[in-house]
Amino acid sequence: MSKNNWSKTFKKNKYRIYLGLIGLFVLFILLIFIKNGISNHSLKNYENDILIVKDNNDNQKSFSLKELRSYKNIDQKISLNNNREEVNVTGVPLEQLLGDLSYNLEESPEILVEDSNGKTETLPMSVALEVNRILVVYKINGKANKDYDKTLGSFTLIDTTDKSKDSRIKDAKVLSIQ
Structure with a gap:
């Protein structure tokens, strides 16, 4: 075909071409929304699960999963089991969560983390306040924690610098600032 034939063909069909391109763009946008809706659908079952943060003056604040998702989330790839397993985690940095509260963190040397079984572990405040080091994770590999592994519970605290799964x-339920 000569240049004139291409020009005539384009002029005759330019509106169809434009509509086709607009249609492809709209389809692309719809697919993005559908993908995000599907990935967050598994979290809907756990939106009312609560994480409680309290200080030594018995002031407490509770965060539901739905509220935590409204914070600035971090999607990060972390290695576990000495680089044998790599997972994508989504969560809220612990220092951001603690920073939004009006608790006196300077005089507190540690955070006591209690799980649903009543077992407690301590976390140094200096580690907890490092930027993006400790994440309150609620989604692993695009699934809610409980859907990925029942033992993780709704909220899992993960040190992003440590490669050990241990x-x-x-299943963190209560964070007590000591």
């Missing part, structure tokens, strides 16, 4: 604090 360093996770699973």
Whole structure:
């Protein structure tokens, strides 16, 4: 075909071409929304699960999963089991969560983390306040924690610098600032 034929063909069909391109763009946008809706659908079952943060003056604040998702979330790839397993985690940095509260953190040397079984573990405040080091994770590999592994509970505290799977604090329910 000569240049004139291409020009005539384009002029005759330019509106169809434009509509086709607009249709492809709209379809692309819809697919993005559908993908995000599907990935967050598994979290709907756990939106009312609560994480409680309290200080030594018995002031407490509770965060539901729905509220935590409204914070600035971090999607990060972390290695576990000495780089044998790599997972994508989504969560809220602990220092951001603690920073939004009006608790006196300077005089507190540690955080006591209690799980649903009543087992407690301590976390140094200096580690907890490091930027993006400790994440309150609620989604692993695109699934809610409980859907990925029942033992993780709704909220898991993960140290992003530690490669060991044993360093996770699973099923965190109460964070007590001591």
